[in-house]
Amino acid sequence: MTTLPSPDRHNQYLLPAALALLIFIGCLRIVLDNSKNTRLFFRLAGGGYRVLRRPIRVSKDEIIEKGCDIFDGKWVWDNLSHPLYTEKSCPLLVKQVTCLKNGRPDSYYQNWKWQPDGCNLPRFNALKLLEILRDKRLMLVGDSVQRGMFDSMVCLVQSVIPEGKKSLKRVPPRKIFRAEEYNASIEYYWAPFLVESISDHATNHTVLKRLVRLDSISNHSKQWEGVDFLVFESYVWWMYKPTINATYGNLNNIQEYNVTKAYKIALETWANWIDTSINSHNQKVFFMTMSPTHLWNWEWKTGDGGNCFGETQPIQHPYWGTGSNLDVMGIVKDVLERLRVNVRVLNITQMSEYRKDGHASIYGERKGKLLTKEQRLDPKNYADCIHWCLPGVPDTWNEILYGVLLQDYRKF
Template sequence: MKLHKSNPFSPKVSVAIAAPILILLALAVVSLNDVNVAERYRYIRRAATSFSSSSSTSPAASSPPSPSSSSTPSTGACDVTRGEWVPDTEPPYYTNLTCPFIDDLQNCMKFGKPSLEFLRWRWQPDGCDLPRFDAARFLEAMRGKSVAFVGDSLARNHFKSLLCILSKVALPVEVGTAPEIDVTGRAVRRDYRFVDHGFTASLFWSPFLVKANLSNATLGLGQWDLHLDTPDARWAAHVAEFDHVILSSTNWFFRPSVYYEGGRAVGRNSGGASNVTELPVSHAVRAAFRTALGAIAAGVGFRGKAVVRTLTPAHFENGEWNTGGDCVRTRPFRRGERPLGAIEAEFRDAQVEALKDTEAVAQRHGVELMLLDITEAMALRPDGHPSRYGHLPGGTVEGSFVVDCLHWCLPGPIDLWSELLFHMLQLPARQ
């Protein structure tokens, strides 16, 4: 009997051979996809938001940190603070009709901002994607925890943005008695409680972060005495109550001020009426942030995360806030189209340096320092300010402040800050 060799290309043999090969290929594709997904979230997890990955050198005065600078994380990580704004078809997280927390001064929809194009962009980091904010997941992750925002009106702007995003899932209730009113007319502290989640978000008005006295109680006419080595006790005394603290402030440091350390006048800014030496405003910014961070790091009972949000540039064009300036652009800048100003870069440097100055103390006390670096992203958004649409026609923002190119519309580009903050605060949970 003659044996016949089987044909390796016969249909039955081909199928027998192809089947396991296809299965192996499919498994390989799935495995590769799993690796890609894992890598994507590893990039976000390792983003340059913790201080250990933040800038250790000052950027050039005319531009934000470059990709090759030491602010970029180690190889394989994606820096979510570097990127560009790209068109977005997703609707905003909220509107002025769905969120009851929007202040009129940032309610651009209510007061008829001509173009809503500013809502149709999202932040695209270089080399990875930044997921949209998941309000339900945030509240669940923050169950039983608390966060405090400390700073000026931009801290309030951010605070209201977060409340609005979270209101899609749950509405908080304001708790506490009638708030103390500051000499400037602002409430010193406001607390909002998400009852079902046991999560509390608090806002402290402290535009200098340190102890500050107004020599003349008439707002705008007086001189501020800034005690750069003494934290503002109105918030610092409550640090142990919170799991996370977000510090931010820069713009008030331009107000006429005399600087004190150890109870003695050591300097002033250009508007300070004193015989002491004039010092750069950035000197006061660095000292104030260093003092505030030191109070948190060495505070009894605080073992959470202290976050510094970097400055957000204003976009007045064709004049300043009091000389006819406005912000009428309807699209973001492209990267490199508008270099970061020297003063803005100097102030951001001062904030980063304050973090470096406090790192050793923080490590000894088990406190984590983090940098929420939004300066580059927000420098590209001249279209996201209220301009004249934070009040009725003929009205004002504050006093003679008619046009607002400093604060941000709600909803608007500022909602990115909460997206970045969420991923920062949740890093350990994803490891």
């Protein structure tokens, strides 16, 4: 007699198959859901999950051609793709840079794109940058010009991050923007001379009586340790006078130094820290060259004793103003070439030289307050031809930094 399989024996095969199917569907759903955020979750043997990055796809038009100097080019009018954000779309902007809101009558300065000769910069992609920065820290170190670059970077990425998943904190001398889902931070650190000085307080820093410690950097460098991407800048604060008071070794021995000599000693102190403290396998270091000033309009036209006030167009011919010190450029080149650690130069000086139109002028702040009506009527004395409006020139500096980081990511 043939014995038919009992229902119980049949079920013992169906149940494991059904469970396997459910587990497969569940895993597939996790993969599909999280692929939207370009990440995968894998269960660890000991419990919990590990997040793995999905590779960023880098297309051909995002590749900077070999041998192309991205710092050599010209500004071209582009009111279709630029600006990359607006004052209204970035509520985190400070009053010092919101020139339109502060009364500037034109917005042309927002619509210029940097076009390198013979190649293209990759278009800025906030999601790709955040993926590059996942589980990492990017810190911009320097003075208020560098703070403008920080503000620009925050504006470039913040719009793609949902509310509640981003934050901006002020922890003097730092400002910290966090993208929570990426466990990433973009930070700014106030160090106008890189070495220590009596101007190191983030908000209450003296201007008239500057004193620097040319051999001391430890208080600052403690905040830089372990940061994945460091971008340094220091220039404008050195240029207040031809000489500067400084100490070296003995705090009580204050001497007057020629500015370029003091700058060289200070940069060597910084370079020694770079060589002895940076792990080039885990950390990348950049140095941003001088951000030019446009204090005298006779340098680019038949001037009337004015400055950057009223300028609405970039300079379209070869130009190098007295606001950029060639001796300082030479010092930077010499010191960086002697480093054992690779420090990449972001040579933004020449491209920014052309942008006499991009400064805050009378549409910014002085000592934390917007200019009064009377002050605005006196642009020769009150126009700010050092800092930049946003959106504006610092966005291009960040586009270049992003392009370099993307290249590094692709090679890795």
